[in-house]
Amino acid sequence: MTSSNAKFRVVIDRELCVGSGLCVATDSRRFAIGPDGKAEYSSETVDVDLAEEAAELCPQSAISLLSEDGT
Amino acid sequence: MIRVSHDYLDPGFIADPYPYFKKIQSEMPVHWNERWRGWIVTRYDDVYAALHNDRLMADTVTPYFNAMKPQDREKYALIYDVLNSWTVFIDPPKHTRLRRLMQRAFTPRAISKMREVVEAILAKQLDKWEQKKQIDVIDDFAYPLPASVIATMIGAPLEDVHLFHVWADTLTNLLHGGVGASDRLTRAQTAVEEFNVYLSGLYAQRLTNPRADMMSWLMEAQASDPSIRKEDVIYSCMLLLVAGHETTQNLIANTLVALLMSPDQLALLRQDERYIPTAIEEGLRYNGPAKGTMRVAAGDMEIRGASIKHGDRVLLWMAAANRDPEKFAAPDTFDVTRSPNPHLTFSHGIHFCMGAPLARLELEVALTHILRRFPKLALAGPVVYRPRVLTRTMEAPLLMAVA
Numbered sequence: 001m002t003s004s005n006a007k008f009r010v011v012i013d014r015e016l017c018v019g020s021g022l023c024v025a026t027d028s029r030r031f032a033i034g035p036d037g038k039a040e041y042s043s044e045t046v047d048v049d050l051a052e053e054a055a056e057l058c059p060q061s062a063i064s065l066l067s068e069d070g071t
Numbered sequence: 072m073i074r075v076s077h078d079y080l081d082p083g084f085i086a087d088p089y090p091y092f093k094k095i096q097s098e099m100p101v102h103w104n105e106r107w108r109g110w111i112v113t114r115y116d117d118v119y120a121a122l123h124n125d126r127l128m129a130d131t132v133t134p135y136f137n138a139m140k141p142q143d144r145e146k147y148a149l150i151y152d153v154l155n156s157w158t159v160f161i162d163p164p165k166h167t168r169l170r171r172l173m174q175r176a177f178t179p180r181a182i183s184k185m186r187e188v189v190e191a192i193l194a195k196q197l198d199k200w201e202q203k204k205q206i207d208v209i210d211d212f213a214y215p216l217p218a219s220v221i222a223t224m225i226g227a228p229l230e231d232v233h234l235f236h237v238w239a240d241t242l243t244n245l246l247h248g249g250v251g252a253s254d255r256l257t258r259a260q261t262a263v264e265e266f267n268v269y270l271s272g273l274y275a276q277r278l279t280n281p282r283a284d285m286m287s288w289l290m291e292a293q294a295s296d297p298s299i300r301k302e303d304v305i306y307s308c309m310l311l312l313v314a315g316h317e318t319t320q321n322l323i324a325n326t327l328v329a330l331l332m333s334p335d336q337l338a339l340l341r342q343d344e345r346y347i348p349t350a351i352e353e354g355l356r357y358n359g360p361a362k363g364t365m366r367v368a369a370g371d372m373e374i375r376g377a378s379i380k381h382g383d384r385v386l387l388w389m390a391a392a393n394r395d396p397e398k399f400a401a402p403d404t405f406d407v408t409r410s411p412n413p414h415l416t417f418s419h420g421i422h423f424c425m426g427a428p429l430a431r432l433e434l435e436v437a438l439t440h441i442l443r444r445f446p447k448l449a450l451a452g453p454v455v456y457r458p459r460v461l462t463r464t465m466e467a468p469l470l471m472a473v474a
Contacts, residue, residue, distance in 0.1 A: 020420065022170070059174065059428065
């Protein structure tokens with residue numbers, strides 16, 4: 001798996017997100033905490049390995065990595 | 072600037088803080104309490120913003136130790152070293168490093184694998200209830216359950232749980248300001264020393280024989296990161312044992328009592344177990360384990376017009392925020408179907424409770440099995456709270472009839 005893969009997208013459940021910032025600590029180039037205290041994914045391309053790690057570490061399981069065909 | 076001199080150990084406030092919170096929230100949402108010597112923040116939006124404010128620091132321990140006489144600071148250096156590596160009391164960048172270390176061993180997926188362990192420990196305890204007419208929910212249940220679960224997760228033998236109770240209670244008293252304990256530091260020093268020796272023993276065993284437990288996982292993470300010390304692993308395990316102890320006890324006891332005091336809500340839950348997840352969140356919101364958390368200002372700032380100065384203490388009353396009518400409809404009603412329920416009981420931002428998935432799991436398993444097995448559960452004595460500033464901790468015995 002390449003580390004930059006346009007076939008995936010990162011989805012953050014804003015109701016679940018508590019702004020713990022663990023995703024930002026995992027990949028600070030692509031995750032950020034917005035003005036409302038919730039996480040955002042700001043990159044067009046996805047670093048799959050780091051996104052997977054962020055999803056795993058998220059204390060609220062608020063991050064999902066979806067492939068473009070919806071699985 | 073509004074100044075008050077209210078006493079947070081006042082018996083009326085300890086018994087039921089919510090009328091007081093409602094009053095200060097509407098009349099003086101941010102004010103200075105001279106007795107507590109700090110700023111008080113009560114509204115949801117202000118507490119939320121404060122929890123996300125990186126100029127409000129969680130390290131309340133360093134100022135406390137800096138104010139000590141040099142000989143005392145030296146005497147209690149181990150306590151400082153321990154507390155200064157607990158994620159709850161440190162700030163970035165150190166916080167980020169240690170939180171990531173612990174979070175690796177504490178992912179929601181790792182916690183979900185604990186379900187069978189929790190169910191097995193719970194079943195044993197509930198079997199004992201079957202032989203009784205009346206139980207003490209604290210000492211027969213809510214106190215031993217979380218300690219047994221967390222000890223098992225870390226990899227300590229269950230027969231040692233009584234040791235954790237003593238150490239955790241001593242440290243909880245130091246941190247949450249129990250009344251009339253002037254020798255709190257001396258006792259905490261002894262507890263930390265014993266705790267350290269004990270956990271160092273577990274650590275040494277795992278150097279040669281890693282196991283499928285949390286201490287081994289933390290040691291694995293330590294091996295791949297030279298900035299993590301052996302002490303960080305041991306002190307983090309101490310934090311897990313202390314933090315997972317009384318908070319979860321309070322969550323279980325307070326939620327059970329809220330249900331028993333709202334018979335219609337209890338009936339609804341018995342009728343339809345699908346409400347258990349929302350009932351858990353409502354238990355956390357309505358009368359959660361902690362009333363508030365403390366911060367120290369790292370610079371001058373304003374909160375709702377109040378001028379907070381560098382070094383000032385700030386107390387965030389999450390329990391007041393959780394009943395803010397601007398955020399929650401009918402905030403004083405215990406409603407097991409409430410959704411969404413964005414309570415702040417687990418904090419928010421970088422200090423969001425790492426044990427949240429485990430606390431939710433323990434309460435879910437406990438509620439499910441207690442409701443199924445004990446249809447006659449009822450309060451059989453008074454509900455008394457311990458005199459604690461920051462927590463909502465019920466006193467044992469908390470008697471309930473089970474048959």
